[in-house]
Amino acid sequence: MSGQRVDVKVVMLGKEFVGKTSLVERYVHHRFLLGPYQNTIGAAFVAKAINVEGRVVTLGIWDTAGSERYEAMSRIYYRGAKAAIVCYDITDSSSFQRVKFWVKELQSCEQHCRIYLCGTKLDLLENDRSKRQLDFHDVRDYAEEIKGRHYETSSKTGQNVDELFQKVAEDYVHFTPFQVMTEENGVDLSQKKETYFSCCHH
Numbered sequence: 442m443s444g445q446r447v448d449v450k451v452v453m454l455g456k457e458f459v460g461k462t463s464l465v466e467r468y469v470h471h472r473f474l475l476g477p478y479q480n481t482i483g484a485a486f487v488a489k490a491i492n493v494e495g496r497v498v499t500l501g502i503w504d505t506a507g508s509e510r511y512e513a514m515s516r517i518y519y520r521g522a523k524a525a526i527v528c529y530d531i532t533d534s535s536s537f538q539r540v541k542f543w544v545k546e547l548q549s550c551e552q553h554c555r556i557y558l559c560g561t562k563l564d565l566l567e568n569d570r571s572k573r574q575l576d577f578h579d580v581r582d583y584a585e586e587i588k589g590r591h592y593e594t595s596s597k598t599g600q601n602v603d604e605l606f607q608k609v610a611e612d613y614v615h616f617t618p619f620q621v622m623t624e625e626n627g628v629d630l631s632q633k634k635e636t637y638f639s640c641c642h643h
């Protein structure tokens with residue numbers, strides 16, 4: 442990672458157990474971890490460079506802990522984020538309350554942060570559609586209301602995961618004026634190493 446510059450700070454938010462870490466694992470390492478669930482403590486950081494229309498864009502992804510115990514820490518991680526992927530579990534309606542909480546926070550504290558609502562665990566509906574507790578169209582309407590985007594994903598099968606992160610990078614390229622993009626001092630990971638701490642998931 443040494444010397445790699447981050448162009449887009451991305452923060453993962455959402456209730457515990459909704460699948461934030463699994464989404465990052467699928468996207469960055471192309472895998473789905475089986476075995477007992479381990480909650481994220483604090484936050485974890487990973488960077489990934491991708492190509493958008495011939496340009497390399499590096500996403501710096503902060504995976505925060507969903508437990509309300511770590512709420513104050515999660516606030517630290519969304520500071521200066523250009524994109525927030527706010528996750529909910531489509532089979533758990535209670536997880537959407539946390540979405541509304543984070544959206545309000547972002548709207549009042551990080552107005553320049555684009556919001557991507559992500560309904561996770563789509564694969565769980567494959568054999569039993571009655572497991573769905575959050576209507577696709579209701580969430581889509583809400584996403585439009587807040588001028589955000591909306592995806593439904595499965596980290597187990599990989600469905601829509603690349604598409605989601607690709608859109609984050611594309612939006613950065615499309616909506617950031619070129620001048621700002623070239624002038625902006627991204628975070629140089631080789632120089633700022635000591636300010637990053639990546640604790641402790643899995």
Ligand SMILES: Nc1nc2c(ncn2[C@@H]2O[C@H](COP(=O)(O)OP(=O)(O)OP(=O)(O)O)[C@@H](O)[C@H]2O)c(=O)[nH]1
Pocket residue numbers: 455456457458459460461462463464474475477478479480481482505506507508561562563564565594595596597598
């Ligand atoms: N079937 C299925 N299970 C998933 C999916 N994504 C996550 N899970 C499971 O849901 C549980 C929680 O996933 P995590 O990715 O650890 O959730 P998290 O949001 O990072 O949780 P915290 O770290 O507590 O905030 C784990 O048992 C995962 O295996 C998915 O797309 N499909």
